Amino acid sequence: MASKFQNRLIGTIVLVAIGVIFLPDLFDGKKEHYQEQFASIPLQPEIADQEEYAVIPEPEFEDVVLPQEPVSAVIGDEGFKLTSDSKMAAVVKSAEPLAVKPQPVELPKANNINSGWVVQLGVFRNFENAHRLVADLRKAGFQAHVFPKQPKLGDLARVVVGPDVSKDKLSDQAVQLEKLTGLKGQLVRFNPLNP
Known part of the structure; x- marks a missing residue:
């Protein structure tokens, strides 16, 4: 038969084991489980047939006749003239004569005089x-x-x-x-x- 000491030792081991196993669960209280919450993407809303959409008009094109040769512009006392190699193509008279005075261009001087x-x-x-x-x-x-x-x-x-x-x-x-x-x-x- 077992002695009183052995019984007490076994009883103490059993109590400590129960305490180690079950006491942490008792003292933790309510356990919270964290789950990631995903926001779902909403479905595409239904488009009502009653909505009106703006219609973009088609671009309008005009027929433009371009000269075959290169064109140069001349500004003079008479107004503005467009000329091509085959003489004058058009003359446009302005309300006021254009007075254009050429501005002298100053270039940087050598040695910063x-x-x-x-x-x-x-x-x-x-x-x-x-x-x-x-x-x-x-x-x-x-x-x-x-x-x-x-x-x-x-x-x-x-x-x-x-x-x-x-x-x-x-x-x-x-x-x-x-x-x-x-x-x-x-x-x-x-x-x-x-x-």
Whole structure:
């Protein structure tokens, strides 16, 4: 026969097993099962026969007679004339005579002869120092810039004041700039294509 200790040990093992198996289900409470809910695509609604649809009219074409040869246009004192190689095809008289004056086209000059001037104050390796000087100059009321605007590795920063078309005005500013910054500026031509 089994001793009291063995009976108690078996009873304890059975109770622990029941607790391990059934107690988690009791303490979980109501179990929720999540299911994905799919929204079904509605069927195509029935179209009522009573609806009216707009009818797009057919395009209208006109017969146009084009000349066989190339046509050139001439504007003169008499009005507007269309001519082809086989003499004049049509003459259209306008209510007012057209006065067209040809505008002279100015081409860019070589070496920017008529470009403006700038006062170059210095060339800096450190862009922060150049930007600090430009900020001080702008606070003093000067039009100052750092070139190049977007530097690459190894580029040097040039600080300039200007541009201005008046060389005399900038030379007067160069004296003021020397008193303000202590840098002797150099007057150079401004190249708008490569500042």
